[in-house]
Amino acid sequence: MLLVAPSKGIRTVHELVAKAKDGSLSFASAGVGSATHWAAERFIVSAGFKATHVPFRGGPEALTEVMTGRVDLIFIGISSGLPFIQNKQLVPLAVSSAKRSPTLPDIPTTLEAGYKDSDFNYWNGMLVPAKTPGPVIERLYAETTKALALPEVQQKLTVQGVEPAPLNPSEMDAMIRREIALNLKIAKEAGLKFN
Numbered sequence: 001m002l003l004v005a006p007s008k009g010i011r012t013v014h015e016l017v018a019k020a021k022d023g024s025l026s027f028a029s030a031g032v033g034s035a036t037h038w039a040a041e042r043f044i045v046s047a048g049f050k051a052t053h054v055p056f057r058g059g060p061e062a063l064t065e066v067m068t069g070r071v072d073l074i075f076i077g078i079s080s081g082l083p084f085i086q087n088k089q090l091v092p093l094a095v096s097s098a099k100r101s102p103t104l105p106d107i108p109t110t111l112e113a114g115y116k117d118s119d120f121n122y123w124n125g126m127l128v129p130a131k132t133p134g135p136v137i138e139r140l141y142a143e144t145t146k147a148l149a150l151p152e153v154q155q156k157l158t159v160q161g162v163e164p165a166p167l168n169p170s171e172m173d174a175m176i177r178r179e180i181a182l183n184l185k186i187a188k189e190a191g192l193k194f195n
Helices: 013-020 035-047 059-068 078-086 134-149 151-159 169-190
Strands: 002-004 026-029 052-055 073-075 091-094
Touching: 002 013, 002 059, 002 078, 013 035, 013 091, 026 035, 026 059, 035 052, 035 073, 035 169, 059 073, 059 078, 078 091, 134 151, 134 169
Parallel strands: 026 052, 026 073
Antiparallel strands: 002 073, 002 091
8 A cells, every 4th residue: 555654644545646756756666676766656657757665674663664754655464564654653545456455445546536557456376386296286286276265364464454366276376477577568668777
């Protein structure tokens, strides 16, 4: 989700973009190439503005600098940012997922706000070596899907703002390929250079 400090006086994603047009904004991340970095770059490219990237060694440092107002904005996972929203230390402007979060149903997506290709779904997945036998992969998928459907697992994940979306092995493969292609496109459009 996209967060800013209350002291910035920004209440909507459109207000942020209007303020960003002069190129004076900065954004924090949990490090170069992290999910927090990619989510911000996708949004910035889509919204058509420039901002200074301020990478940190992790999310806690980055969040602290945004809360103090020394850095203007951050994209960070809901589970990391939620306590600071609840304590009114940060203001959520949008979520970068393709659909609204059940944890923050009143917060629009960046797509709903009109920023095409700005969505960034933070996901975790289970990967195995390429030569793992098909029956083993299918069993892992079946057992993982069963575990994610358990009410006690659902409850623990919901509290953290995590929404399970199990993909079968071929869907996961296709999603990873799409992510790689989109990230290459964003890196080129944003002019990112890595070592």
